[in-house]
Amino acid sequence: MTKRIIIVGAGHNGLVCAAYLARAGREVLVLEANAQVGGAAVTRTFAPGYQVPAVAHLLYGFDPAIERELQLRQHGFTDAKSRVLTVALNPDGAPLVHDGREVVSGLSHAEDRQAFTDFMHKMRRLAALLKRQHGRTPPQLTWASWRDAWPLVRLALQMRLLGRADMRELLRMITMPMHDVLEESFAGDLLKGALAVDAVLGTKLGPRSGNTVLNFLHRYTGASAPRVPVGGMGAVSESLASAARAAGVQIRLGARVAAINIESGRATGVTLASGEVIAASTVVSGADPKTTFERLVGLQYLEAELARRIHHMRCEGTAAKLHVALRALPQFKGVDAALVGERLLIAPSALYVDEAFNPAKYGEYSTDPIVEISIPSIADPTLAPAGHHVLSAIVQYAPAHLNGGWEAQRAAFEARVLAVLERYAPGFGSHIVATELLTPADLETQFGLRGGHWHHGELTLDQYLTLRPVPGLGHYATPVQALYLCGAGCHPGGGVMGRAGRNAARVVLQGGVS
Amino acid sequence: MRTPREHFRLVVKYTPFHSRTVAANELNLWHRWRDYSVADAYFDVSLEYTALRNTCAVFDISPMTKHRITGPDALAFMNRLVTRDVAKIKPGRVGYAVWCDEQGQVVDDGTIFHLSPGVYRLCSQERQLDWLHTARLGFDVTVVEETEDVAALSLQGPTSCATLCALGLTGIETLTPFGMRTFAFGEAELLVSRTGFTGDLGYELWIDPAHAEALWDALFEAGNLYGIRPLGTHALDIARIEAGYIQAGVDFLPADHAIRADRTRSPFELDLAWLVDFSKPHFTGRRALLAEQSRGSRYRLVRLDVAGNKPATDAYVYDAKRRVVGTVTSAVWSPMSKASIALASVAMPHGAVGTPLWAEIYYQKELKWNRTNVECTVLAGPSYDPPRRKVTPAPMR
Numbered sequence A: 001m002t003k004r005i006i007i008v009g010a011g012h013n014g015l016v017c018a019a020y021l022a023r024a025g026r027e028v029l030v031l032e033a034n035a036q037v038g039g040a041a042v043t044r045t046f047a048p049g050y051q052v053p054a055v056a057h058l059l060y061g062f063d064p065a066i067e068r069e070l071q072l073r074q075h076g077f078t079d080a081k082s083r084v085l086t087v088a089l090n091p092d093g094a095p096l097v098h099d100g101r102e103v104v105s106g107l108s109h110a111e112d113r114q115a116f117t118d119f120m121h122k123m124r125r126l127a128a129l130l131k132r133q134h135g136r137t138p139p140q141l142t143w144a145s146w147r148d149a150w151p152l153v154r155l156a157l158q159m160r161l162l163g164r165a166d167m168r169e170l171l172r173m174i175t176m177p178m179h180d181v182l183e184e185s186f187a188g189d190l191l192k193g194a195l196a197v198d199a200v201l202g203t204k205l206g207p208r209s210g211n212t213v214l215n216f217l218h219r220y221t222g223a224s225a226p227r228v229p230v231g232g233m234g235a236v237s238e239s240l241a242s243a244a245r246a247a248g249v250q251i252r253l254g255a256r257v258a259a260i261n262i263e264s265g266r267a268t269g270v271t272l273a274s275g276e277v278i279a280a281s282t283v284v285s286g287a288d289p290k291t292t293f294e295r296l297v298g299l300q301y302l303e304a305e306l307a308r309r310i311h312h313m314r315c316e317g318t319a320a321k322l323h324v325a326l327r328a329l330p331q332f333k334g335v336d337a338a339l340v341g342e343r344l345l346i347a348p349s350a351l352y353v354d355e356a357f358n359p360a361k362y363g364e365y366s367t368d369p370i371v372e373i374s375i376p377s378i379a380d381p382t383l384a385p386a387g388h389h390v391l392s393a394i395v396q397y398a399p400a401h402l403n404g405g406w407e408a409q410r411a412a413f414e415a416r417v418l419a420v421l422e423r424y425a426p427g428f429g430s431h432i433v434a435t436e437l438l439t440p441a442d443l444e445t446q447f448g449l450r451g452g453h454w455h456h457g458e459l460t461l462d463q464y465l466t467l468r469p470v471p472g473l474g475h476y477a478t479p480v481q482a483l484y485l486c487g488a489g490c491h492p493g494g495g496v497m498g499r500a501g502r503n504a505a506r507v508v509l510q511g512g513v514s
Numbered sequence B: 001m002r003t004p005r006e007h008f009r010l011v012v013k014y015t016p017f018h019s020r021t022v023a024a025n026e027l028n029l030w031h032r033w034r035d036y037s038v039a040d041a042y043f044d045v046s047l048e049y050t051a052l053r054n055t056c057a058v059f060d061i062s063p064m065t066k067h068r069i070t071g072p073d074a075l076a077f078m079n080r081l082v083t084r085d086v087a088k089i090k091p092g093r094v095g096y097a098v099w100c101d102e103q104g105q106v107v108d109d110g111t112i113f114h115l116s117p118g119v120y121r122l123c124s125q126e127r128q129l130d131w132l133h134t135a136r137l138g139f140d141v142t143v144v145e146e147t148e149d150v151a152a153l154s155l156q157g158p159t160s161c162a163t164l165c166a167l168g169l170t171g172i173e174t175l176t177p178f179g180m181r182t183f184a185f186g187e188a189e190l191l192v193s194r195t196g197f198t199g200d201l202g203y204e205l206w207i208d209p210a211h212a213e214a215l216w217d218a219l220f221e222a223g224n225l226y227g228i229r230p231l232g233t234h235a236l237d238i239a240r241i242e243a244g245y246i247q248a249g250v251d252f253l254p255a256d257h258a259i260r261a262d263r264t265r266s267p268f269e270l271d272l273a274w275l276v277d278f279s280k281p282h283f284t285g286r287r288a289l290l291a292e293q294s295r296g297s298r299y300r301l302v303r304l305d306v307a308g309n310k311p312a313t314d315a316y317v318y319d320a321k322r323r324v325v326g327t328v329t330s331a332v333w334s335p336m337s338k339a340s341i342a343l344a345s346v347a348m349p350h351g352a353v354g355t356p357l358w359a360e361i362y363y364q365k366e367l368k369w370n371r372t373n374v375e376c377t378v379l380a381g382p383s384y385d386p387p388r389r390k391v392t393p394a395p396m397r
C-alpha cells in the first residue's frame, strides 16, 4: 500500500502543507490544475511584457514562522517594498495618508489624529487575540476528555487576560458593523472611508453589515502595513514551491483533479481529468470546501446534514481584479509622485462604501465601486518593459452571481471602472496599453476559487474558528477518513498567510480525525 | 395535475374515506393523526380488537406520510438515507427501514415500497420532506410528497385474505409477506401489499382518492360474511404492542425533534440492529453507529411480560437493587397472551433476556391512587406472532 500523500492544489496553503509534511519525512505529491504554482498568490503575464499579481497583490499577514522555518529567504523571497502606506484618494484635494499606526498627512479634522492612533492601537490588541488562535487547531465545542477541553479553556483565559476593558471591547465590537464603530470614533470622511474598506474588502458585506469589525480585525492580525515582494505575489508561492521541492515534494502542474476517490468511507487517491488514477494513503485538499466536497468528493459520500451545511455555506465573492498595462505612470489628483507606489484607495467616505455595496445585495455591480490600487512596477521594474508600468486594482462590488451574467456586462463594468480611475487620475485613459478584467466568475474558472471568494467562504462569526468552514469540519480533518482540508476555507481564513496549510500539516501528521 | 390546495383554510383535514368513517363511527370519537381527523374507536375497542384477531378489521392509514422517490440516483439516494441495503428490496417488494442523523440517532422508521424499477415510495409516521430534501443534495433524484394523492386502508386479520378474494382479487393468497401486486378496481388501479402494523395476516390497499369511497364500500360488502369491522387507533395500538412494533414519538423521539442529546435512540438501542448493514459503504449515521458498535450502546429496548394484570403505563423500571434503570414507553393488557405486556427502554447493561426487572405501576381505584411494584420478565421476542402472518398461500379462514 502506498504511503503517498496527495495535496490537491498548489495554492500557497497547499505548498506550505506539502513542505511541512515532506520535512517530516512524508512522500508528498502536489497536483495543481493550473500551469503555475500559487493559486490566488500568483504573478502572471496578462499582456506581452506585462506581469501582475493576478489575484492577491499585497502581503499582509504572511506567517513569519513559516518564512523562518521554511527558510524562504534562501528560496528567493525578498521584499520589494515593506510598510506600504495607505493613501485615501480625495476627489477634491489632498489625500489622507496613514501607515496603519498613525496618520501621516491629509487630516481634515485635527481630533482624528490621536483618535486614529488610539483606535489602531486598540484594534491591534484585539486582533492579537484572534491571531493567537491562528497557529492552532480551533477548540472543540464538545469534548470527551479534559485534554480536548483545554484549547477552549485557554481561549477563555486569554480573553480574560486581555484585561477587563479590552475583553469588554472585544465582546462589544466583534459582531458590530464597522460603520457604527467609525461613527463613534472619527470625524473625517476620508479616514472613515479608508477604514471601511479594510472592514469589507473580500466579503459580501457592507460597512453597515454585522461581522465587518471581525473582518477588519482579521486583516490586522497581520502587520499593520502590507508589503510587496520582489516578483509580485507569485514570488511568495515560487519560494514556497522551491522550499517544498527541496524537502522532496513532487509538484505536477496541469494536473487537474476530477475526483477524490472514496472507498468505504476512506479517501484512497484521486482521478485526474485525464483519467489517470493516483493512489494515496492520505489526500489533503487545498481547493475550497465547496469545490472539494460538491465537485471532487460528491455530497453523496457525506452525512446528509454535513452535505446541507456545505451546500448552504456562504461563498459569493464580490471582488474583481482589473489589470492595466500603462506606457507611463498616471498622475493621481493631489498625490505626490513619491506616493504613487503605495496602496491607493478610492473610497472617499464610509457612505460611499455603503452605497457601493447596495447594488451587490440585489445581484448588480457598483457603478461607483471601491478600488484598491497597487502599481507594483514602481518598486519592482521587472514586471513591465522599461519606463512602462502595471496597475493592479481590486474592484469591489462585483458580485459573482450577477443578474444576467457577466458575459453581457463585463465591457460596461470595465468602462465604468476606467471612468472612475479617470476621475481620480485625469489622462489615465491615454496611458493604457492593455487591460484585463477578472470578475469573480473568471476567478472561479481560472483559479478554481468557488464564487471567486477571497476567503474560500465568507469570513463571518458563523463561519469562524471551530465553525469554519462549517460545523463538523473545523479541525482540518473530515468525516471521510484520510481526507483533510488545508486551504483558506479553513481556520483561520483567507489572505496569503499560510497558516491553514501549516496547521493542517500538523493535524495530518498527528492522524487527526473529525 | 394537482388540484388547487385549499387545505390551509381548514383547521383539520379529512381522509378520502371520511364520509364512510363518519358513518361507521357510532361513538363519535376522534383524534388527530398529523393534520387528519381519525377515529379512536368506532363502536367498542374490545370488539374491534376481537374482530382484528378473529375475523378482520379495516384501519384508515391515509394520513401516513408518503413520498415518491424517482430518478437515476433513486437507489443510491435510498441507500444513503436508510441504514439497510435497499438493493435487496427488489421491484414489487416492500421493506421496513429506519433512517438516522449523523449522530446515528433514529429520525424515523417506515416502509419502502419498490413500486417499479427505480421508483420508490417511502411511508413514514412523521413528516419527512425537509429531511428528504436535505438528503437529496448531491443526488439526481426527485422527491415528491404524495400523502394526499394516495388513499390507503389496512385490512388485517385471519379472514383478510378471504375478504380480498371475495372482492375479486384473484390469486391474492399467493402474495408473500412484504410483497405487493396491482389489481384492476373498476376504472382504477388498486395496489395491494402484504404489510401491516398488527403482527397478523394482513394487507394494505392503496388507491387514487377518487375511488376511495367505492373501495371502502366494496370491501365491506365483500367482507360482510367474513366478519369485517372498522378498526380505531385504540384497538390497533393493542395489536402493535403485542406485535412488539415501535412507534415514533412514543417509543423513541425522532432525532430531528430532540433538543437533549440523550433523549434520542440509535437503531441498536431500539433492537433494530438487523436493519443496520455496515457492508454498505455510505449512509448517514454509519460512522456514529460503527463507533457505537465498538463503544457499546447506552440503552436497550426490551419487551416485557409484566406480572399481574395492570398495564404498566409510563412506569419506572427498576433493577434488583431498586435503582431506576429505565421507563416503559408502551404498555397494554394483551388479550391474546393474557398478560400485561410492555415495551421499555432501559440503560445498558440491564435488560438481558431472561433477567428480572421491576415495574412501578400507579393505578387508581375509585379515585384512590395505589402503587405496586411488580416483577417483569424480559422476553426474547414479540408476545404475539401467529404462523399465519408468514404463511403462503395465505390461509383463507
Ligand SMILES: Cc1cc2nc3c(=O)[nH]c(=O)nc-3n(C[C@H](O)[C@H](O)[C@H](O)COP(=O)(O)OP(=O)(O)OC[C@H]3O[C@@H](n4cnc5c(N)ncnc54)[C@H](O)[C@@H]3O)c2cc1C
Binding pocket: A008, A009, A010, A011, A012, A013, A014, A031, A032, A033, A034, A037, A038, A039, A040, A041, A055, A056, A057, A058, A059, A060, A061, A202, A255, A256, A257, A258, A286, A287, A288, A291, A296, A317, A319, A320, A321, A394, A443, A446, A447, A448, A449, A452, A453, A454, A455, A456, A486, A487, A488, A489, A493, A494, A495, A496, A497
Ligand atoms: C480579488 C482578490 C484579491 C485578493 N487580494 C489579496 C491581497 O491583496 N492580499 C492577501 O493577502 N490576500 C488577498 N486575497 C486572498 C488570497 O488570495 C487568498 O485567500 C489565498 O490566496 C488563498 O490561498 P489558498 O492556498 O488557500 O487557496 P488558493 O490560492 O485558491 O489555491 C487553491 C489551489 O487549488 C487549485 N485547485 C482547485 N481545484 C483543483 C483541482 N480540482 N485540481 C487541482 N488543483 C485544483 C487551484 O488552481 C489553486 O491553485 C485576494 C483574493 C481575491 C479573490
